Amino acid sequence: MPQDAFTLKYVVRELDETFKNGKVxxxxxxxxDTLTFFIYTKKGTLKLDVCLSARDCRMSVTRxxxxxxxxxxxxxxxxxxxxxxxEVLEIGQMPFExxxxxxxxxxxxxxxxxxxxxCELMGKYSNATLVKDGVILGALKTTAIGENxxxxxxxxxxxxxxxxxxxxxxDDIAGLKALFPREESDSARFISERVKGVAxxxxxxxxxxxxxxxxxxxxxxxxxxxxxxxxxVFEGGEPFDFKVKSTLKDRKNFDCLLEAxxxxxxYTTAKRSLEEGRRRLLSAVAAAKKKAEKRLAVINQKLLDxxxxxxxxxxxxxxxxxxxxxxxGQESFKAVNYYDENCEEIVISLDRxxxxxxxxxxxxxxxxxxxxxxxxxxVQKEQTESELDYLxxxxxxxxxxxNAADLEDVEEELLEEGLIKTNAxxxxxxxETPFRTFLIDGFTVLAGRSNVQNDRLLKRASPQDMWLHxxxxxxxxxxxxxxxxxxxxxxxLxxxxxxxYYSDGRGGTKIPVDYTLRKFVKKPQKAAAxxxxxxxxxxxxxxxxxxxxxxxxV
Numbered sequence: 368m369p370q371d372a373f374t375l376k377y378v379v380r381e382l383d384e385t386f387k388n389g390k391v392x393x394x395x396x397x398x399x400d401t402l403t404f405f406i407y408t409k410k411g412t413l414k415l416d417v418c419l420s421a422r423d424c425r426m427s428v429t430r431x432x433x434x435x436x437x438x439x440x441x442x443x444x445x446x447x448x449x450x451x452x453x454e455v456l457e458i459g460q461m462p463f464e465x466x467x468x469x470x471x472x473x474x475x476x477x478x479x480x481x482x483x484x485x486c487e488l489m490g491k492y493s494n495a496t497l498v499k500d501g502v503i504l505g506a507l508k509t510t511a512i513g514e515n516x517x518x519x520x521x522x523x524x525x526x527x528x529x530x531x532x533x534x535x536x537x538d539d540i541a542g543l544k545a546l547f548p549r550e551e552s553d554s555a556r557f558i559s560e561r562v563k564g565v566a567x568x569x570x571x572x573x574x575x576x577x578x579x580x581x582x583x584x585x586x587x588x589x590x591x592x593x594x595x596x597x598x599x600v601f602e603g604g605e606p607f608d609f610k611v612k613s614t615l616k617d618r619k620n621f622d623c624l625l626e627a628x629x630x631x632x633x634y635t636t637a638k639r640s641l642e643e644g645r646r647r648l649l650s651a652v653a654a655a656k657k658k659a660e661k662r663l664a665v666i667n668q669k670l671l672d673x674x675x676x677x678x679x680x681x682x683x684x685x686x687x688x689x690x691x692x693x694x695x696g697q698e699s700f701k702a703v704n705y706y707d708e709n710c711e712e713i714v715i716s717l718d719r720x721x722x723x724x725x726x727x728x729x730x731x732x733x734x735x736x737x738x739x740x741x742x743x744x745x746v747q748k749e750q751t752e753s754e755l756d757y758l759x760x761x762x763x764x765x766x767x768x769x770n771a772a773d774l775e776d777v778e779e780e781l782l783e784e785g786l787i788k789t790n791a792x793x794x795x796x797x798x799e800t801p802f803r804t805f806l807i808d809g810f811t812v813l814a815g816r817s818n819v820q821n822d823r824l825l826k827r828a829s830p831q832d833m834w835l836h837x838x839x840x841x842x843x844x845x846x847x848x849x850x851x852x853x854x855x856x857x858x859x860l861x862x863x864x865x866x867x868y869y870s871d872g873r874g875g876t877k878i879p880v881d882y883t884l885r886k887f888v889k890k891p892q893k894a895a896a897x898x899x900x901x902x903x904x905x906x907x908x909x910x911x912x913x914x915x916x917x918x919x920x921v
Contacts, residue, residue: 370425370488372463372564373537373590374624377597377611379467381625382426383458386415391453391471396443397433400507402495406455417484419507421491423635426458426467427628431636445505446497449473449482456481463536463564465489466528487529498526534563537590543583554581562586568608575614597624599631606634637770644774645765651778651787652762656755663751669744676737681706682715683730686723693723757818757895758786763841763871764817772800776817780896799823803843805865805917808858810850812917814869815843818897822890825899830886833859835866836899838879838906842870844897846885860909867911877908 370378386406393405400420405412416429439447453471460467469484482504485496496506506520518527535542546561558570558581565573577585596612598620609631611624621627685702686693693700696719701712717726761777768774781787802824803814815821821844828834833847833854845866847854859882867878883904890899 370465371566371569372460372465373566373569374611375426375460375465375467375488376564377595377624378426378628379458379460381623382415382428385410385413385428385625386455386458389413389455391450391455394443394446394450395435396440397435399440400493402443402446402507403429403433404450417486417495419486419488419493419495421493423632424488424490424493425628425632426486426488427632428625429629429633431633442495442505442507446484449497449499449504450484453482461528463538464529464531465564485526485528489529492529494520496520496526501525532563534561536563537565537587540583540587543586547583558586562590565590568610572610572613595624597621597627599627606631640771641768641774644771645768648765648774648778648781649762652758652765652781655781655786656758656762659751659755659758663748663755666744666748666751669740670748673737673741673744676734676741679730679737680734682713683727683734685713685715686717686727686730690723690727693717693726695719695722753895753898754786757784757898759871760818760841760897761786764843766871767843767869767873768816773816776800776820780817780819784896802827803869804919805862805914806919807847807861807914807917808855810852810854810858811848812845812858812862812865813848814845814865815897818895821897825885825888825890828885830884832885833862833882834885834888834901835862835880835882836901837867837870837872838881840867840870840872840878842866842872844899845869860907861912861914861917863907863909864912865914867909868913870911873911876910878911879906879908881906 386408389406389408391404392407392412395403395405397403398420400418402417402419404415404417406415414429416425416427418425418427450471450473453473456470456472458467458469465488467486467488469486471482471484473480473482480499482497482499485498487494487496494506494508497504503520503522503524503526505522508520510518510520517530535546537543543562546557554574555567555570558573559565559567562570573586573589574581576589594612597609598613598618599606599609600613600615601607601617601619609624609627610618619627619630621630681704685704688705689700689702697717698719699714699716701714703710704713717723718729721729761781764777765774768777778787800816800820802820803816805812805814813824813827815824824844824846825834828846828848831851832849835845835847836842843866845862847858847862863880863882866880867873870878872878881901881904883901887903888899888901
């Protein structure tokens with residue numbers, strides 16, 4: 368979402384109220400384009416995010432804890448050197464521009480100095496530059512003297528603000544009046560292209576508030592007023608943008624703009640993290656499946672080569688049966704196949720350098736080798752097919768994951784099984800993730816998030832609890848904790864719909880779901896995680912549904 372100069376004005380105002388006179392206790396750079404300042408304020412230690420990515424450039428308060436690189440990047444080290452324990456004097460904005468600044472009072476044993484961190488929140492041109500007395504000490508994204516650029520950004524150069532937009536300033540009422548009347552049908556685009564610091568989304572709100580006949584006075588009053596109503600607007604049931612104020616009905620109001628901004632970006636960051644994690648893990652699973660499929664193709668070729676083993680054994684026996692009529696030096700001979708009901712003749716090749724007995728032994732040895740290969744390949748085929756089935760079930764859990772914790776469980780499971788590899792250091796073992804929990808008609812319904820959780824869920828369930836699983840689809844195990852009570856048909860159908868939703872049949876209809884008592888579900892010894900056998904079951908056809916209204920926790 369474009370955070371224009373209009374929105375930034377109110378964000379900066381609230382940031383100044385929040386962090387003014389606070390002291391910087393820690394600075395980290397969790398991502399290439401993100402700086403996080405831990406600042407001790409009268410409300411305790413708060414985290415100020417300065418995100419300089421092209422997609423989500425912003426300054427905001429964050430509650431998220433993100434992993435930090437073991438070695439801090441150069442710019443982060445520079446900020447630590449100069450701003451550690453510094454006092455925040457002011458957070459402000461260059462008028463009608465997407466450039467904010469943080470002024471610091473830096474005190475050391477040797478001097479007291481004032482420094483300014485300029486945060487240029489300008490999409491793909493976003494940058495952060497630390498300046499002292501007008502001279503650049505360092506920048507997140509630097510330029511060299513030899514580069515073809517209007518601005519030089521490297522230590523020792525004079526800091527120059529980005530070139531101002533060639534637009535009308537919102538406080539220039541004469542300039543605004545000169546814009547009207549106008550012939551363009553898209554008033555919002557007309558305003559955003561000609562008025563400084565206004566994105567299209569803000570211009571659209573102006574047009575929605577004042578109607579089609581927007582005047583210069585309307586624009587000035589809207590952009591300079593203090594009658595704000597911070598909110599997050601929704602589209603399709605999901606947060607779509609945060610705004611200073613909005614005429615849209617599908618919105619959630621907040622007490623301050625920082626809260627609305629934090630709510631929105633916490634949601635989008637978590638969603639993006641989930642999507643990126645899902646994509647990465649699906650890629651790893653796909654690579655593992657491809658390797659297993661190639662291995663299976665080789666095994667199948669071996670089995671194909673071994674299908675003539677009985678023919679090889681037959682030739683050895685026919686040589687033995689006709690050994691009296693054979694001599695060294697023959698290349699082949701015709702023998703009657705006594706095992707064939709028509710007693711047809713077959714031609715058997717011989718090695719001229721071997722005796723008839725040695726030729727027979729050669730065929731017997733080849734038969735024994737083919738039989739051993741077939742037996743070993745048969746075992747390998749079963750193991751590889753089991754591995755592919757397991758990977759397919761893991762893929763289903765990845766696609767059904769609802770948050771990063773779900774993905775971490777599946778990834779840890781695949782790493783433990785040795786099915787995927789990673790160069791990243793292994794994380795400390797975390798506490799067990801709780802099951803997906805639903806409360807349906809007074810019954811607690813639990814659903815596993817991964818194959819390992821499915822096994823834990825099986826151990827958790829009592830013999831008289833109801834166990835559910837999709838038929839012919841990989842899915843979460845679902846258990847209805849009966850507590851000795853009779854389970855109604857409505858409860859059973861709802862649990863079946865949940866089971867179908869957390870399966871790779873989620874996008875279909877009339878998904879078959881098997882259900883039986885837990886006592887009829889068995890876990891074979893040495894079986895892969897999540898694999899069970901079951902008997903005495905019945906089947907219902909349902910349409911997948913998440914039943915979020917019945918879900919508890921996360």
